[in-house]
Amino acid sequence: MRMATIEQRLAEYLELTKKMKSYEEALGVLYWDMRTGAPRKGLETRAEVIGVLSTELFKLSTSDRMGELLAALTEPAAFESLSRLHRRSVTESKKDYDRSKKIPPEMYQKYVVLASQAESVWEEAKPNNDFATFRPYLEQVVDYQKQFIELWGYGENKYDTLLDAYEPGMTVTKLDAVFGALRETLVPLVAAIAAKPALDTAFMNRKVPTEQQRAFSEFILKEIGYDFAAGRLDPTTHPFATGLNPGDVRVTTRYIEDDVKNSLFSTIHEGGHALYEQNVSPALIGTNLCTGTSMGIHESQSRLWENMIGRSRPFWERYYGDFQRIVPAFADVPMEDFYRAVNEVKPSLIRTEADELTYNLHIMIRYELEKRLMNDELQVADLPEAWNAMYKEYLGIEPPNDELGVLQDVHWSGGGFGYFPSYSLGNMYAAQMMDAMRAALPTFDADVAAGRFDPIKAWLTEKIYTHGKLLTPSEVIRNVAGAELDPTYLTTYLEAKYKEIYAL
Incomplete structure (x- = not known):
């Protein structure tokens, strides 16, 4: 033979x-x-x-x-x-x-x-x-x-093997160093903001019918380039995106009548994931490379679209009129007040509703708890108490019940241990990518303010999306920024944005 x-x-x-x-x-x-x-x-x-x-x-x-x-x-x-x-x-x-x-x-x-x-x-x-x-x-x-x-x-730490499944090459030693440096910047910045007069954001709790929220969610997805011929939007308990193939990438969101911000930014977040999956090269269809290269890189796109574009002043200069048209409950709220409200810094119990500054502290809490669980330093039975104690330590607030505490995320139920750090890594990747994109697209802010997302989407597709898993995470960030991951881009971005908003 x-x-x-x-x-x-x-x-x-x-x-x-x-x-x-x-x-x-x-x-x-x-x-x-x-x-x-x-x-x-x-x-x-x-x-x-x-x-x-x-x-x-x-x-x-x-x-x-x-x-x-x-x-x-x-x-x-x-x-x-x-x-x-x-x-x-x-x-x-x-x-x-x-x-x-x-x-x-x-x-x-x-x-x-x-x-x-x-x-x-x-x-x-x-x-x-x-x-x-x-x-x-x-x-x-x-x-x-x-x-x-x-x-x-496993090598040095049992948790390393779980981290590697979501972000190849990531270890506890590396994450401890990155999170430590990030915490050194975040804590004093959050404290400085806490000393300033609180923003008036009561209007954000006005009731908005689900149908109006759905209408604006669909509108804004189309605006940023999500292809509804290759996807759909549905409600769920915990928003997610599912990339079946580039021609079928589905997004979900959650509608809460007295919290329009929830669906608004969940939709843009999941839309960022979907733009990645919808624009993977057709040459990769049917292979194991037809998806994002890592959870950190994937999260960089959801966080980039949700926060760095979707919460920016140019974005709302363009879309606040449309928002008021579709959601008349905000007809009397000035755009500048709305912009500051969606960027309010305030320690909160719920990770998915957290602001850009405190969000990473939510991730650090879960990271520490997961490490302890996997290294037999904490039992599941003691999770609620440990969770509440860390929220008190990191954010100065304590959950009144487990629904707002240890039960808030779906990830652990499905075995997603090692996943949470991807969110913070995504923030770091996103800030570095934004810096490179602004250099490559000098009209970036003007494009956002005019609702012109084609140049932005085309640049991201060329540098990230089309490659799917063909490039490693390290190769992606080098392809985008010409350097390895550098968390200082995130701290620079956060300090500049929030010092301006809070006049620090």
Whole structure:
């Protein structure tokens, strides 16, 4: 029997990865449906279905044939003969294969079913302020995470292996240094603002009908370049974006009648994620590179659009008239008052509603708690107390209940440990990207003030979006800014913006 050629092995590998992407897309639709209105009585069965399909996908990714193909394609001579795209695809698959192969399929299926059930239980427990019901599910999720860490192996800190899954190359040592430097700037700046007279923002609690919020959300998504022919907007409990493929990228938001700011900025945030996914190169469709390169880079786009563009003065100079037209409850509020209100700095209990300055402190709290959980320094049963204590220490406020405290985020229910630091990394990447974009586009502020987002979107597509996962996070930031990640861009941006707003 003749040996298969490299071309034949590559073709088989690509067919296998395309099949895996098909499973991922199907699972993406099922997850989206669960979070956007699937009948409650069907959720337990849906969790089982997700478990079965996820396990089939897992088996494909860790099959003996996948291992044989990767071994052949990563041999030096064969690897060098591959195109840049195929080398990157094989490298990513090999990393995932080596990691996943260490987990028994039966164990993985049980975990997926548990995580899906835990998310549904969390959705019920959160509004009922019922940590006791959610606790046994979270304990099992945490236990599985610890077992996975032991199977995967780790270096200096057990938490490192979880960080690497979301932001390749990130470690506790690096994050501790970055967060430490950020905290040194944020704390005195927040204190200086606290000493100033509070802004009058009572008008932000005026009731706005859901239909008006939905209308403005759809309007602003179209304005920034979101393609509704390749997506849709739906309500949910905890907003998210789902990129099934560049032609089907769905966003969600949350409508609260006396808090229009919630849906407004959730929509723009998820729209930032969606712009990334909708503009990945068609050449990557069907490969494991047809997505964002890391959660930190992905968050850079949601935070860039939400905060650095969506909360900027030029943005509201252009769109406040449209906002007042669609939301007449704000007809008598001056634009400058509204601009300052959406940029108010005030310690708050809810991460997703936090201002730009204090937001990173919310992330640091979760980061510290996750480290302690994974290193057996904290038990799930003690999470509410530890959570409340850290909010008191970091933000000077204490949650009155678990709904506003430890139950507020969906991430832990689905096993998303190691994910939260991506949000702060995203802020850092975004600030550095904005600096480079302003240099490349001298008319940036004028373009935003005129609602001209095509040049901005085109620049981001060329530098970031089109590459999908073809570039590593480090390569992306170097491609954009010509340098590695530098957190000082974020502190410079925050100091300049908020010293102006608060006349410091």
